[in-house]
Amino acid sequence: MSQNTEASQTAQEFIASQLQLEADAREALPYQFDTCTKPLGPLRQAIFACLTCNPPPTSDNKSHTPAAVCYSCSISCHGEHELVELFTKRNFVCDCGTTRIPSSPCTLRLNESTSQKGDVTGETPAETNKYNHNFAGRFCACDDQYDPEKEKGTMFQCLGLGTVEDGGCGEDWWHPECLMGLPRPQPTETTPKEDKEETKQPNIEGQEETAQPSDIQEEVDEAPLPPGFPAEDDFDHLICYKCVNSFPWIKQYASQQGFLGPVHHKQPSESNEVKSEEKPTQDASLSSSETNKKRSAEDGSEESASKKTKVETEGVVAETTTPSTTTPAEDTPLHTKLPSAPTGTFSLFLKEDFRNHFCRCPSCFPNLKPHAQLLEEEEAYEPPVSESDDEEAQNGRGSVGSGSTYERGEALLSNMDRVKAIEGVMVYNHLRDKVKTFLQPFAESGRPVGAEDIKAYFEKLRGDEEGIRLAGAGAGAADESQEGSQ
Structure with a gap:
């Protein structure tokens, strides 16, 4: 086998692998992350503590400024930082771009001084935010x-x-x-026992079956x-x-x-x-x-x-309230x-x-009123799902983090200056035709495209015919040398 075919793949395999990577990314990050939630005010939302920007104290005597950011800012502004997922907290306003996180500006909100998006810092944080030790990564x-x-x-x-x-x-x-x-039991306390009992485990129907490695890991x-x-x-x-x-x-x-x-x-x-x-x-x-x-x-x-x-x-109280037709019993407060x-x-x-x-009589309702979560079920805010359709991408409304690579490219192209966009499309079409001619023999034969093939092709585009000849000779010599050694 020649060196140029090792660790290579066909164009179809490459495209399939890229689509799978994008699908995995959408599954891990299913929502758009191009809009900060701070302008929306207090929300019950998923938030993340950034331990890079606000490291936890090393001792009880050290001060700590707790802070957290919304889903979008955790990716767009703090994507390379150490984050702790806090899941949902109620009535929380994103701290990104405020004085609580002075080291990292918000790249998603509009900067009022420049009228440009990004580089937002020094804003006043919400006074209604409440914090606990979760924001230092502890629970x-x-x-x-x-x-x-x-x-x-x-x-x-x-x-x-x-x-x-x-x-x-x-x-x-x-x-x-x-x-x-x-x-709390330590892992070392339970591991030996689990090792002894991992050969046979009853399933949920009560039948005995041999445990698979995944089943054992789940039980651990x-x-x-x-x-x-x-x-x-x-x-x-x-x-x-x-x-x-x-x-x-x-x-x-x-x-x-x-x-x-x-x-x-x-x-x-x-x-x-x-x-x-x-x-x-x-x-x-x-x-x-x-x-x-x-x-x-x-x-x-x-x-x-x-x-x-x-x-x-x-006891006796319950017996007196049994008749459902008695009006005084019905009017008696539950408490x-x-x-x-x-x-x-x-x-x-x-x-x-x-x-x-809950009893909601005039005496008890004041106890319930401050706790909205006791009165009705809470809904958590979720950003829009990042799977934008083709029409959205073509109209340039696709978010930076939504859709496939192809859709994002089209969305960016539609937002460019018209003259530059036309020139870019013309250059792209010219290069596409040449690359298509180069790849056509590989597609017909099913032979994978190697690194040396691509190198030789672009040397040909530059007019370096001598380089092509030397590259071809070098590849042939490498093949002969490898065959002779086998």
Whole structure:
């Protein structure tokens, strides 16, 4: 085999590989990233902390200016920096181009002083932004750095009733063990056991089958939930113990309709007391789980199941509210029928319909009003999807980061000066015809185009016939030498 055919590919293979790379890029970055969200004001949106521009403090005594940028700025302005994905935060305004990130200007917003896009810096950041240790790349009460390569199991985001200033967590992400005050298992503690049990694993239907490498890796990544922690399918949201303590009025909803039982946080000083409470807590969670599953299978039993729960927890009060025709019972505020709030420090786990079961009487609604997430489901802002159609590309409306390379080229061409665009198209057509003539024999024979072929072709375009002859002779000698050595 000649040297010029090694590590080469046909034109069709090259185009196919480029299209696959572009498809992979669109899957990883599915949205357009040519517009900063700062002009849109506070949004619930995906944000990213830039540790290059705002490095975390090396010690508690060091100061740190927390900041985060929107999806578009994370790519267009900080694409080569070290970023930490914080996922969605509510009521957040992008900090890119503000005094919180003085070292990197925003390249997407309009600079008011120059009336040109880009080089925006020194703007005033939004005063409404709230920050926590997530912006320094740390999460959970354990203040751990999240490493997706080493992290085992699932982390859960708190609904975030309170900010750090309120005593809450500010929509922090939590390990299940940390919510319960339990020590987290280290990877070295679980790996030997998994190695011993990896030969045969039951699948979801209960049949025994040999585990494949991918199955083993998935099981290693998914650490089991600690005893007493609800199953992931049994709840939609959680409110951590920090936020529950900051707004204790919500404690009375534990174990009520739309809420699972309290999951207590084990304090170091009350280990003996909590041990005796762990089993009831687990039973309450399991009971809620079974009720939820039963309700999904037997839709008509929801009313009777809820009444039974009220009878068991409310005693005589529940019996007095049973007749649905009694007007005074209907007018009685819900909070007067709730039992006393459980004691201790605990987190709340919320079902999908939890918003329907809050008391909204004149006395209780002021507690709900500051927390819009408790009143209605939140929608997160998403930039437009980057798959622009052909018409958009031809009209020059395709974004810098949207569409294929061909579409982006056409979009840029349509935005050029008309005379320069025509001249560019003429040069391109002239070069295209010549390259097409050069590639035609390769396409017909299926022979790949090597680096030496391309080098010789462009030497011919320059008129360097002697260079072509020498290149051809050199390639032939190389072939003969390689054949002689075999």
